[in-house]
Amino acid sequence: MKNNDLILQKLSKSYHGQVVFSDLSLALSPGNAYCLMAPSGTGKTTLFRILMGLETPDSGTIDGLKNLKISAVFQEDQLLEGYDVLTNLRFVCRQRLSDAELSAYAATLLPQNALSQPVCEFSGGMKRRLSLLRALLVPFDLLILDEPFNGLDSENRKKAAALVRNRAQDKILLFAAHTKEDAALLGAEILCPFDSYCSV
Numbered sequence: 738m739k740n741n742d743l744i745l746q747k748l749s750k751s752y753h754g755q756v757v758f759s760d761l762s763l764a765l766s767p768g769n770a771y772c773l774m775a776p777s778g779t780g781k782t783t784l785f786r787i788l789m790g791l792e793t794p795d796s797g798t799i800d801g802l803k804n805l806k807i808s809a810v811f812q813e814d815q816l817l818e819g820y821d822v823l824t825n826l827r828f829v830c831r832q833r834l835s836d837a838e839l840s841a842y843a844a845t846l847l848p849q850n851a852l853s854q855p856v857c858e859f860s861g862g863m864k865r866r867l868s869l870l871r872a873l874l875v876p877f878d879l880l881i882l883d884e885p886f887n888g889l890d891s892e893n894r895k896k897a898a899a900l901v902r903n904r905a906q907d908k909i910l911l912f913a914a915h916t917k918e919d920a921a922l923l924g925a926e927i928l929c930p931f932d933s934y935c936s937v
């Protein structure tokens with residue numbers, strides 16, 4: 738265990754008396770990618786929400802989370818639907834980037850001619866790519882991605898994965914995916930921390 742590891746110990750969470758997970762323990766280190774691979778409903782999103790401070794565990798401890806900057810892509814894209822790409826990116830961007838710099842960044846995953854369109858006119862895959870672009874623009878120590886490649890074809894999965902790997906290389910990357918291929922694209926160790934559920 739290193740100083741800046743994130744250590745989850747014996748976390749348990751129930752809703753209305755229904756156990757989601759119990760005694761879940763994980764050790765996550767910067768510079769590594771981890772893929773939670775487990776069936777639907779086993780608690781991946783709940784665990785992410787606990788790490789983001791949006792839910793409280795019933796018991797257990799998390800060390801190393803204090804002062805950690807977290808960026809996330811949820812299952813829902815949560816974009817500003819009536820606005821264009823640059824407006825969506827500017828909304829989170831604290832760096833002083835010119836329109837040209839932001840456009841060049843956006844064009845790594847989106848077609849140039851889509852950049853001035855309102856997001857509500859985008860396909861599902863384009864919205865997903867913009868969510869990823871936005872999450873990767875803010876400073877973070879921990880990047881959480883909940884099924885990041887949903888709706889992306891194989892070419893765009895590869896492009897998006899390359900950008901994620903590049904931006905998260907010295908950070909903790911924790912994501913949920915349902916295939917080994919997605920785990921491999923991000924060079925991730927597959928984790929199966931949810932009781933007896935493990936699909937690998």
Ligand SMILES: Nc1ncnc2c1ncn2[C@@H]1O[C@H](COP(=O)(O)OP(=O)(O)OP(=O)(O)O)[C@@H](O)[C@H]1O
Pocket residue numbers: 752753757775776777778779780781782783784812
């Ligand atoms: N706010 C809530 N109130 C009550 N039950 C909840 C709440 N949030 C999640 N649950 C329940 O907790 C369990 C785990 O849900 P969660 O969304 O964490 O699963 P998941 O592994 O992320 O699933 P998926 O792969 O479908 O996204 C489910 O049974 C779900 O119904």
